[in-house]
Amino acid sequence: MKVVIAGLGVAGSYLLRRLGMAGFDVTGYDPKPGNYYIPCGYAANFSLLSGMLKNIGIDAEKYVLSRAEEVVICGEQTREITFKSSGLCTVDKNVLERDMIEGTRHENKIAPRDSGDVLIDATGISRYYLRPARQDFTMYTREFITSGTGHRDYYFRYFPDGMGYYWEFPLGSKFHVGAGSSDLTYLDRSLSGITGERKVGRKIRLMPLFGEAISNGVIGVGEAIGTVSPITGEGIVPSMKSAEILFRCISSTSDLNDLKRKYVGELRKEFSAYSKLFTLLTNFRSGRKGLTNARYARTAIRDLRHFGIDLRLGRILGSFL
Ligand SMILES: Cc1cc2nc3c(=O)[nH]c(=O)nc-3n(C[C@H](O)[C@H](O)[C@H](O)COP(=O)(O)OP(=O)(O)OC[C@H]3O[C@@H](n4cnc5c(N)ncnc54)[C@H](O)[C@@H]3O)c2cc1C
Numbered sequence: 001m002k003v004v005i006a007g008l009g010v011a012g013s014y015l016l017r018r019l020g021m022a023g024f025d026v027t028g029y030d031p032k033p034g035n036y037y038i039p040c041g042y043a044a045n046f047s048l049l050s051g052m053l054k055n056i057g058i059d060a061e062k063y064v065l066s067r068a069e070e071v072v073i074c075g076e077q078t079r080e081i082t083f084k085s086s087g088l089c090t091v092d093k094n095v096l097e098r099d100m101i102e103g104t105r106h107e108n109k110i111a112p113r114d115s116g117d118v119l120i121d122a123t124g125i126s127r128y129y130l131r132p133a134r135q136d137f138t139m140y141t142r143e144f145i146t147s148g149t150g151h152r153d154y155y156f157r158y159f160p161d162g163m164g165y166y167w168e169f170p171l172g173s174k175f176h177v178g179a180g181s182s183d184l185t186y187l188d189r190s191l192s193g194i195t196g197e198r199k200v201g202r203k204i205r206l207m208p209l210f211g212e213a214i215s216n217g218v219i220g221v222g223e224a225i226g227t228v229s230p231i232t233g234e235g236i237v238p239s240m241k242s243a244e245i246l247f248r249c250i251s252s253t254s255d256l257n258d259l260k261r262k263y264v265g266e267l268r269k270e271f272s273a274y275s276k277l278f279t280l281l282t283n284f285r286s287g288r289k290g291l292t293n294a295r296y297a298r299t300a301i302r303d304l305r306h307f308g309i310d311l312r313l314g315r316i317l318g319s320f321l
Contacts, residue, residue, distance in 0.1 A: 001254055004029065005120045006111035006129055009038065010093065010236050011222025012122030013100035015243040017056040020104045022251060028104060029111035035094070039143045039200040041169045041176045042090040043154070044236045045308035049091065052240045058099060063091040066170035068154040071309045075158045088154055088308030090169050090176070093236065118256070120246070124223040125203050130215050137207035137278070139164050141233075142187050143178030144196035145171070154309075159186050162284030165233075166190040180204055180233055182285075206230045206281065208274040210267045214260050221246050227271060230278040231300055234307045238271070245270060273299050 003019060005012045008030035016028040032038070042065065050060035068085035113119065113129070121129040125138065149155070155168040164181030179190045208226040213219065221227075222239035229238065249263040280296040283289075297313075304311040 001025070001118060001250070002116040003027075003118045003120065003250070004111055004116035005122055006030075007122035007124060007222075007224070008032075008097065008101055008106060009122060009124055009222060009239070010097060010100075011124075011224075011227070011239040011243045012120070013097050014052070014056060014240045015120065015122065015221060015247060016104045016106065017100050018243065018247045019250065021056060022247075024250070026105065027116070028101060028106035029109055030106070031108060031110050033108075034098075037094065037198065037200060039141060039178075039202050040093055040236070041143065041167055041178060041233075042093050042171065042236075043088060043167075043169050043234070043307070044091055045087045045306060046089045047087045048237045048306070048308075049089075049240075052237060052244065053096075055244065056100065058096075060091065063093075063096045065090045065092055065172040068170075068308065071154045071156070072151060073156045073158070073309070073311075076160055083312065084310040085154070086305055086308055086310040090171050091236075118250070119218045121218050121220045121224050122222050122243070125205055127220065127224045129218045130212065130220045130224055133207075133209045133212045135207070136205065136209065137282075138203040138205050139180045139182045140184055140187055140201065141178060141180040141204050142191060142199070142201040143176055144191070144194050145198040146175050146177050146194060146196040147173070149175045149177055157190070159183075159190070161287070162281045204228060204233055204235070206233070207278055208271055210264060210271065213264055213267060219246065219260065219263065225267070226274070228274075229303050229307070230274060230281045231303060232307050234303075237306075238274075241270065242267060273303060277303060 003026040005028040008028050019026040053060045068088035071083045072080050074080040149168040157166045166179040169176045179187045213225040221242050227238040227242045228235035245266045249259050276296050276299045301311050
């Protein structure tokens, strides 16, 4: 089976290396120039990231820029609550992506459409080959690299009503300071006065699109199919995870229909929490309160722990007493 991967972000690069190491006939394509800077906070749970990277013979330790000791979370109107880290760190994602494709077959251009038996769309927000989804949900983001911030450690400040959040993530001697929101007023207000050596932005997809992971014979992976947490924007480890699932499906069958069926089934199982969290997000945004939200609270706590934040309900309740 000849495999073509379009897009060499974390998902495409991981899959390219993983398939290549297993002896598949695979080529990756990405037109971005070397050192092109794609906006991302670079935060990940070290132990989950390092587990993924072991599969492709890469030591995650080499990419760590900072490790969280404590993580501060608050709302615009609520006081700061400090949690312990359960592995949150920042990694040099651009260098990691460069290293992941080293020694693989790849070309610095847009993927030709009909050059393989399987075309994989790992083009992130653009879904260049899958084409737009029938329904989608994205937020605007803007991010700076700065030399200082108001906080020492990892900091999240949530906007009201599911409108996004502002973050500060240490990067060794520098910081990523950014915000994501569906409303540009929140971005402007939260980032006013911030300056830095670099300012970037793009949209982020927060809606799982597993029902549209395959279209016109193209198979999607990573943010192209919504492997991003709807409540934290975490997409690095989840996008690699979707690539690992696709790798296993490709390895287990040469029947394309069987492969696609298995892949979508596995995606839905692995990322079932994201469907719940997307409902939670839309409930918040439309002012819907009630039992459903309470039911999803445990899923939300698990998701924050997955990101590397040792979120404790007791700490949250305690802060209101
Ligand atoms: C501001 C911001 C901050 C974030 N912070 C975090 C964070 O701290 N932690 C975290 O876990 N996640 C974070 N995320 C999310 C995370 O960055 C992404 O979800 C994840 O990197 C998606 O990986 P991907 O490989 O699917 O897509 P991408 O990384 O977007 O890669 C897509 C690639 O496709 C290429 N491409 C596009 N069109 C074509 C084409 N036609 N042919 C070939 N190639 C093409 C692009 O050049 C790009 O290299 C953040 C996102 C944003 C926007």
